[in-house]
Amino acid sequence: MHIAEGFLPPAHAVAWGVASAPFVVHGVRSLTREVRKHPESTLLLGASGAFTFVLSALKLPSVTGSCSHPTGTGLGAILFRPPVMAVLGTITLLFQALLLAHGGLTTLGANVFSMAVVGPWVGYGAYRLLRRCDVPLMVAVFFGAFAADLSTYCVTSVQLALAFPDPAGGVLGALGKFGSVFAVTQIPLAVSEGLLTVLVMRLLVQSSKGELTRLGVLVAGGRTEARATGTGAVA
Template sequence: MEQQLKRLSFSGLGLGLLMLAVPDDAFAMHIMEGFLPPLWALAWWVLFLPCLWYGLVRLRQIVQQDSHQKVLLALCGAFIFVLSALKIPSVTGSCSHPTGVGLAVILFGPGVVATLGAIVLLFQALLLAHGGLTTLGANGMSMAVIGPVAGYLVWRLARKSGLRSDVAVFLCAMTADLMTYFVTSLQLGAAFPDPQSGAAGAMAKFMGIFCLTQIPVAIAEGLLTVLIYDQLTKRQLITARGI
């Protein structure tokens, strides 16, 4: 079992490293370095740090309970890294991309995703010029905290409602993806209010921009997450369950 997980993890990491060699413009959903005003960047960091601390505590608890979970955690981290690095052109010079957090949310809950997401965002900022260090707190809150929590709530609700596991997985991954962009729109709208319609108007404009490409991306991510979850279950690398 562990060998199979290692092969899957190394395959994902290998694909991610291969992507580093492919030049690409650094337009992306992640708010880029220096884009947010200093006070907003600091405020999001202050909010993100307690979530990151809790994620580290959960990560330690999971590993202490079962050391074999390390490889599965690595697989989830690789899945987040690869999917969130797949940038799809959107409008106004921005890009859409999947987030990949749904799988980790389902297997380990939303707490640990804060740590996995922070690691992914740090590497992408340093190696891909995708996001930034000053904006990592804001990006972390949207992609690694609020998005995963929303996906987790949908997952729990779907399982309690008696929906099939594949439907619940799809809804979880899609919701986490869409919520990430919803929060990013709120972050940008609050930091850069529209001169006429204010922050609310700016938020609505950002949402309209991202929705053009993000809805199909979220659907595709949901389907891919279902395939990965199904394969892990069939290979008995995980047990289908509602966490």
């Protein structure tokens, strides 16, 4: 759930827009470079974008008694690195802001920053860190997607706390309030997103070995590959 239209003061809205813009521009560049260099990856890029489309349309009930939706940005960040997701996430957010009155144009910068910039980078970072520690592929994918999802809504909470500090508790007090609305609600949904991302990655390992090897998710020669199918069997 993103920050609704008009609910960030103008100065904050502009500041987050300025903060997001370079990431999106850089993302467009790396996306066009990727497509030009490897035209065959267009399909998988489309599939990654489609995954965020599906997941951000799924409003799910959570343990707090309210609803929110996952983001789906972890998968694309793991496959194509985070800059590409800055673009695909922005497209999803624009679609929702323009047609569904969900999120908004004035809050687009802030929402892009949380969902299309910080989420993918945190998810990708968690994934890479776990992979470096020799954690099995699917476990790393799960925590990558989980971290991308949860960090997105932690950032949303921070953004709102900065804009609306609590009269008694200040920014930290407000962070507690917004965090309990967004971040706590999001925990079970982040687990769901992790599981769904593992599911799609398993299907990709079955169907697109060559592509995953080129992207470095699977290592040619089989060490990671054996590991990947091995985890599949255990998971």
